[in-house]
Amino acid sequence: PEGSPPTAVATVSQYACQRRTTIENNNKIFTDAFEVLAESYEFNENEGPCLAFRRAASVLKSLPWAVECLGATEDLPCLGDHTKAVMEEILLYGRSLQVESILSNERYQTLKLFTSVFGVGPKTAEKWYRRGLRSFSDILAEPSIQLNRMQQTGFLHYGDISRAVSKAEARALGNIIDEAVHAITPDAILALTGGFRRGKEFGHDVDFIVTALELGKEESLLLDIIDRLKHHGILLYCDYQASTFDISKLPSHRFEAMDHFAKCFLILRLEGSQVDGGLNIAEGDSRGWRGVRVDLVSPPVDRYAYALLGWTGSRQFERDLRRFARSEKRMLLDNHALYDKRKKEFLAATTEKDIFAHLGLEYIEPWQRNA
Numbered sequence: 001p002e003g004s005p006p007t008a009v010a011t012v013s014q015y016a017c018q019r020r021t022t023i024e025n026n027n028k029i030f031t032d033a034f035e036v037l038a039e040s041y042e043f044n045e046n047e048g049p050c051l052a053f054r055r056a057a058s059v060l061k062s063l064p065w066a067v068e069c070l071g072a073t074e075d076l077p078c079l080g081d082h083t084k085a086v087m088e089e090i091l092l093y094g095r096s097l098q099v100e101s102i103l104s105n106e107r108y109q110t111l112k113l114f115t116s117v118f119g120v121g122p123k124t125a126e127k128w129y130r131r132g133l134r135s136f137s138d139i140l141a142e143p144s145i146q147l148n149r150m151q152q153t154g155f156l157h158y159g160d161i162s163r164a165v166s167k168a169e170a171r172a173l174g175n176i177i178d179e180a181v182h183a184i185t186p187d188a189i190l191a192l193t194g195g196f197r198r199g200k201e202f203g204h205d206v207d208f209i210v211t212a213l214e215l216g217k218e219e220s221l222l223l224d225i226i227d228r229l230k231h232h233g234i235l236l237y238c239d240y241q242a243s244t245f246d247i248s249k250l251p252s253h254r255f256e257a258m259d260h261f262a263k264c265f266l267i268l269r270l271e272g273s274q275v276d277g278g279l280n281i282a283e284g285d286s287r288g289w290r291g292v293r294v295d296l297v298s299p300p301v302d303r304y305a306y307a308l309l310g311w312t313g314s315r316q317f318e319r320d321l322r323r324f325a326r327s328e329k330r331m332l333l334d335n336h337a338l339y340d341k342r343k344k345e346f347l348a349a350t351t352e353k354d355i356f357a358h359l360g361l362e363y364i365e366p367w368q369r370n371a
């Protein structure tokens with residue numbers, strides 16, 4: 001029956017790109033714990049165990065049933081001794097001592113707080129922590145600290161940016177950007193990507209891909225959109241990065257490296273009147289608007305499918321697509337291209353389905369990529 005482990009268990013792949021993972025997570029008690037552990041290892045720059053816990057969490061997220069005893073995990077990939085010990089503790093006592101000790105650890109709490117500011121990564125957070133700073137007021141009162149523009153914005157809009165963006169807010173922003181895009185170029189393509197394309201109810205930002213049918217027009221299109229948003233008085237922050245895309249380069253090995261397309265990281269002003277059901281803001285907040293983080297990426301139209309696949313995520317899904325391509329197919333995949341190392345050739349794609357087919361993978365729908 002539904003909700004319990006099937007008797008004839010189909011093998012679960014070690015690759016997230018061979019699993020279907022919806023937003024329904026039946027094993028949240030475990031995956032929340034693993035995420036704390038992964039983050040803690042990340043703060044300590046211990047990449048191995050960090051990835052191991054993220055992979056384990058991803059496997060559990062894909063299960064259509066809840067793990068109720070350790071025996072049920074026997075045939076699952078990516079679950080090591082450490083992972084299983086944490087699971088056993090949670091099954092027995094409802095909590096993990098290691099996770100609780102991390103959550104009450106001052107260093108973890110401080111790094112978590114500092115990295116919640118837009119523009120502050122683990123390196124900066126660590127530097128501030130080592131200087132004895134523990135709170136936002138410590139940072140803002142420290143005269144020797146020079147915040148960059150992104151970090152200043154992060155503090156200025158902290159309340160808005162750290163508040164989840166709802167699906168209705170994402171839709172309203174889609175309308176605003178759609179209006180801008182089509183006022184500039186009637187035959188431009190605009191697509192929602194990121195977590196909202198995967199069917200998530202809430203996100204930390206809203207991600208869009210925009211491109212022009214005429215090759216080479218995509219970069220000026222992005223600049224024109226930014227101009228228009230500025231004119232409408234809704235551009236609260238804009239970090240524009242010009243394209244550094246080079247068609248002759250092989251796909252990158254490093255996942256964490258950003259792609260080379262023209263893009264911008266924005267904060268837009270969204271009016272309550274534009275959102276069905278109203279804004280997701282604090283009770284008692286009477287401004288009638290809020291700031292929302294928006295990412296726009298603008299690939300050349302012939303790279304649209306690769307960009308869409310890369311920006312739809314989840315991050316774990318992307319990691320495993322690349323790992324699968326490299327380890328199982330001797331191909332290199334990134335947000336720009338797919339390269340077959342044996343045939344020594346680039347593989348063209350106009351849709352995401354083409355890319356899955358090149359990789360010999362069954363197509364996974366966007367809402368099944370919540371790995």
Ligand code: 8DG
Pocket residue numbers: 193194195196200202203204205206207258259310311312313314315318335
């Ligand atoms: P969320 O916003 O709802 O929290 O989740 P998300 O939509 O999955 O995360 P995201 O941080 O907005 O990233 C969406 C995808 O974009 C993710 O799979 C990684 C991908 N991505 C790139 N390049 C870049 C980049 O340069 N910066 C960021 N932030 N994301 C990038 O492929």
Ligand code: MN
Pocket residue numbers: 194195196203204205206207
């Ligand atoms: Mn997003």
Ligand code: MN
Pocket residue numbers: 194205206207295
């Ligand atoms: Mn984003």
